[in-house]
Amino acid sequence: MARFLRHFRHVMAENPVTAVAFALLGLIVFLALFGPWIAPYDPLATEATKTLRPPTWAHPFGTDHLGRDVFSRVIVATRLDLGIAISAVALSFAAGSALGCSAGFWGGWTDRIIGRLSDTIMAFPLFVLAMGIVSALGNSIENIVYATAIINLPFYARVARAETSVRRNAGYVAAARLCGASDTRILSTQVFPNILPPMMVQVSLNMGWAILNAAGLSFIGLGVRPPDAEWGIMVAEGATYIVSGEWWLALFPGAALMLAVFCFNLLGDGLRDLVDPLRRT
C-alpha cells in the first residue's frame, strides 16, 4: 500500500494536468457522497416568492422558476449523474472485457460472432439506440444505465480483443500452460491484468461519455423525471429561460456537466500510469 501511495505521488508530480484531474475527481466524488448534507437548501423545496432570482450571496447560482436554489440542486445532482455513469461503465467494462478477451484469445468462431455482434451495435447511431432501448424497456433510471452500458460495450470489447490477441502467444502464457493452467485461468490471471492499462484509458474516456449520455437522455425527457435534480433536466428546464435573460438556470448545471466530462477525459493517462506496473520503479 505504501508502495502504491509513493507511486501515486510520483504520477501526480510528473504531470500537473493529472493532478488537477484527480483533484477535480476528488471534489466530484466528495459532492456525490456528501452532497445532501452540504447543500445549503433543500433542492426540492419551492419558494413562490423567490422565483428566477439572479445569483446573489444567498443563492450563488440563483433560483429557478419554482424558487428552488440552483446551487443546491447542482450539488445534489452529482450523486445521481455519477451513479448512473459509474454503474453503466462498470457494466460495460465487465461484459465488454469478458467478451473481448474471449474473442481475442480463442479467435475463430468466438471472435467472428462477438465481432459481428459489436459491429451491429455500432452500426446504429448510438444515442438513437439508447433512446430506443429506454423507450422499449420503460422509462426508468435502471434502464438508462442498461442503455448506456449497451452502447458503450463494443468499445471495451474491441480494445480488449486487440490487446488480448497481441498477448495470446506471449511467453508467459505458454509458461502458464506448462504450469497446468486452463484457458480460463490463463485469461483471468495472466492476460486480463496485462490489458488493464489500455482499458483504464477507455474507462476514463467512457465515464465522460456516459455522463453526457445520461444527461442527454434526461434532457430529452427520458429517464430521470422532475422534480429530481439532475444536470441534464436542469439544462433542459433552464434552456427555455435563456431567451428571456435568465441564463443562470442552464449555465451552472451545464458547467458542472462540462467540468465532470473534462475531468474524466484528463484522467485517462493518469489512471493508465497508476495501474501499469512498468511505470513503477
Add this chain to the structure above:
Amino acid sequence: MTTQPLLSVDALSVQFRTREGTVTALQDVSLRVGKGEVLGIVGESGSGKSVTAYTVIGLLGEAGRAVNGAATYDGLALTGAAEKDLRDLRGREISMIFQNPRAALNPIRPVGRQIEDVLLRHAQASRMNVRDKALAMLEKVRIVDPELRYGSYPFELSGGMCQRVMIAMALACDPRLLIADEPTTGLDVTTQKATMDLIRDLTRERHMSVVLITHDLGMAAAYCDRIVVMQKGRVVESASVRDLFVNPTHPYTKKLIAASPGPHSELADLTAVPDELEGAAPPAAPVAPPIPAPAGDDLLEVIDLVKEFPRQDAPGRWPWQKRDPEKAVFRAVDHVSFSLKRGESLGLVGESGCGKSTTSSIITRLLDPTAGDVIFAGENVTSFSAAAFARLPQRRKIQMVFQDPHDSLNPRFTARDCIAEPLRRLLGMSGGREIGARIDELADRVGLPRDLLTRFPHQLSGGQKARVGIARAIAVDPLMLVLDEPTSALDVSVQAVVLQLLDRLKREMGMSYIFVSHDLNVVRLLCERVIVMNRGRIVETGTADEVLNNPREAYTRTLVQAIPHFEPGRL
C-alpha cells in the same frame, strides 16, 4: 597514426536526464577511425556502444546531452553542430545501419522508393534517372531480381533481404563512413555471414571507413581491423585485432574473450577470469568432468513426428478454386524421429524456420502433432490433447525454459509469484509458508538473491530474469527440461554463467535436457549429442564434437563455417 583520422571522438561524455536524476552514459570516450579502416566497438548491453554512435551522428534525442568532449568528422565538429548541417551530413557522408532492419524501414512504402528518397534528398539523382540508380543499388547488394523487389514492401521480404535494402540505402549516396549498429542481430548465422561479407566487400571497394558495433567478439575478430572494448560507458581497451586477442591487457577484455564459446572451449573455461558478476552470483562450482554417455534407458522417444499448418495463401479457400492438398498445408516438422536417454542432453540445432521450435513445442505438449507419437517415460503422451495434458500428473515431468526471459515472465507478477505459480498449480501446494520456503530454496539453487524475489520483471537484469525462468521450470522437479535458446537474449558473460548453472542443475537433479539453439558452439558445451535440422527434417545426428568438427552433410558444414569465431592461434 600518421594520417589524419576520418572520425575522431575525444573525451566525450554524455548524460541522460531520467526520473532518478542524471545518468552518465558515456565517460571520457575517445576513439578514432582512420580512412578505410574498420573499427569494431565491442561491449555488452549498457556499455554505451550505441550511445557513442548516436552521439556521433546526432540522433541522441531530447533526454541525452553531450556534456563534455567533442566528435570531429574530417575536421568538422559534430557535437554542437546545427541540426541542418547534420542532416546534410547524414546519409551523404555518414550513414548508419540499424539493429532491426524491418523496423528501420518504412512499412508502407515500397523499398525501391525508399532508396530513391535518400538519393533525391541528397541530390544524388534527378527524377529522370533515380529509378535506374535505385535499381543499380539493389543489384549491388545482390538482391535477386531487383526489378521485382523494387516494388516490394518490407513485410514481403525476409530479415536478411531487409538488411540488404538498408545497406543499399546507406550506401546509395557513397558516404565515406558507415556505422553499423549490430547489423545482424536476429538473423540466422548463414544470413549473418552473407550480410557481413556483403558489407565488407562493398565498403572495401569504395575505401569506406566502417564502425561496426557488436556484442559478438567472434564477428569483430572476423571483420574488423581494430577493436575498441567498452564497459559501463568507458573505453577500457583499444588495440588491433591481433593484439587484442593474443595479448588482452584489461581484465574485462580477458573476461569477455574467455566467456565467448569457441569451437574448442570447455564449460569451465568460460568464467575462468573472475569478475564482479551481476548481483550475488554463487561461487562457480567446480565443473565436474563430463560424465560418460549415460547408459540409462530411453526417457523420450519421438517417432515419425509430423506437424502441418494450414497455409493462408493456398488456393482452394473458395469453392470455385481447385484444391491442391499438397499446397494447402505447410509441413513444419517432417517425419522426425529421435530418442533421448535418462540424464542425457540433446542439442537441436538449425536456422529459423527449420522446425526445431515446433518440435520442442510438441514435445512439451503445448502443441498437438498432425501425426506421430511422443513416448515419454514409457507412456504415449500424444494420446492426450494438449489441453487435456495440462491437467495430467505427467505435466510436471516435462518443463521448459523460454527463449526470451523478458517475454516469458508476466509483467504484473513479481519473481516470487512467477515461481509460485507451478508450485500451486502442479504440486497443489497452498500454505504460504511452505511455498515461501520452497521458493527461497529454489532461489538459492539458481543463484538468485532472495531480496530480488519481490521485484517485477522489468526491475531485473536479463541474467536475473533468466534465473527466475529456470527456477520456475525446475520448481516441480521435472524429469526433462526443454531449453529453447535460453541464452540467446543474454550477454556473453551472463550466458557463460547461465550455461554453467544449467550444467550444475542437470548433475544435481539428474534431469535430461533438450537444448534448442542456433549456435553450435553453445550447444556443444552442454550436450553430448546433437541433431541438426533443416526444413523440418533431420539432416544429421551425432555426438557434438563429431558434428562440429567433422560434419558429414554439406548443410551442417555451411552452418558450422558461418559461425564467426576467433582462434588466437590463427590470427
